[in-house]
Amino acid sequence: MTLRIQSVSKTYPNGVRALQDLSLTIAPGMFGLLGPNGAGKSSLMRTIATLQPPDSGSIMFRDLDVLREPEKLRAQLGYLPQEFGLYPNMPADAILDHFATLKGVVQPGERKELVASLLHQVNLYDVRKKSVGGYSGGMKQRLGIAIALAGSPKLLIVDEPTAGLDPTERNRFLNLLAEIGDDVVVILSTHIVEDVRELCSQMAVINKGQVVVQGEPERILDEVRGHIWRRTIPRQQAEAYRAQYQVISSRMVAGNTVLHVYATSHPGDGFEQVEPSLEDVYFHRLAEASGGRVPVEA
Known part of the structure; x- marks a missing residue:
């Protein structure tokens, strides 16, 4: 279940070198990716999620060549980007039902059970009929993670999930991430050191598109x-x-x-x-x- 990123580089058309010969090996469990704003974290997340190709390098997930067969990676990927849009006038259960359909859950009964289970998991079941335009930032983030989990992913990427959340919502969201199974590779990309300290058994710090340190937090300390x-x-x-x-x-x-x-x-x-x-x-x-x-x- 290991994710292997080898010598990945990415330069944008405006000349910004977002990733520079970056290599990481990520095992199942929570992996924290730290770095300041502009370090290349979001660029790396988008590249792993097959939203943009690198200029060079390789990405392997188990035995899957991600860059050669991106559609196979997407079938087992859950991705919560830093910013994502929701239909503000739709209720949460309808939105989640829609995304479950896109994830391949086509049987109505199975999909209904999945939607209810996910809404319970993210503590939104009691407000499932409320339009998401009236949700708080934390509620929207929890709905986002429910969407990311809809297809029972084996690789889950969350990009700056607690930025802008108040302490209560932040703790609730971190507890939710901590409950995800150990057989899933979960990448938590953030600039908030406390999030990594509280959750992750492995971590890396990147800056200017390069890894500056990686390993177990205690060993790094x-x-x-x-x-x-x-x-x-x-x-x-x-x-x-x-x-x-x-x-x-x-x-x-x-x-x-x-x-x-x-x-x-x-x-x-x-x-x-x-x-x-x-x-x-x-x-x-x-x-x-x-x-x-x-x-x-x-």
Whole structure:
């Protein structure tokens, strides 16, 4: 059931190099794909989903050559893009019934049972007759995942699914993803580090169309454990510290600046060692990939 992406590159007509010789091997279960806006995550998702061809490279899903036989991949693919349209005046059950038909569920009785089951799964059954134009953002996202699951996919791609959701809807959506079976390859593409930390057993960070780190989150954390240091300073001193230390992130707390720096030994000057988070790894690796320091105001 493994998805293998080998040396995939994509340059758009305007000259933007979205993917650069990118390779990943993704096993069944939840896989987190992290990266800043413009890193190439959505381009990779569209390429895997056969919505656009790469300039070079190969994609294999089990024994299927995805680029040679895209229609066979689509038959076992569920895809929730970052932005998707719904008919605002139609109720959820009618929309889901329509997509189930497109997925090949042609028997009316079977389709009715499937629609009801999916609506229960995404906690929308009680509002199934309500026009989706009146749904909240989270409700629309949950309907989107129901649509993606309609054909019992073996490969599920969700692209920035929690962007713009309030904390309650975000947690509800993440719990829904966590319930999907372990025999399905689920790719969660996001720039929200917490989503990956909470859900994924495997992950990768990409930047400028290239993989900068991949593996198990705990193993990735081990690589920087003992090298992350924190200090709180007055805001006006932040630039001086950025010039002196390898600052990987900064954020404002109660009018002061909390710095996280990467150093292989104690940097002195009042810094304290802290247990690293995936956010620290993320910022550190992006800084390395960019060939310099990337302080981040949060």
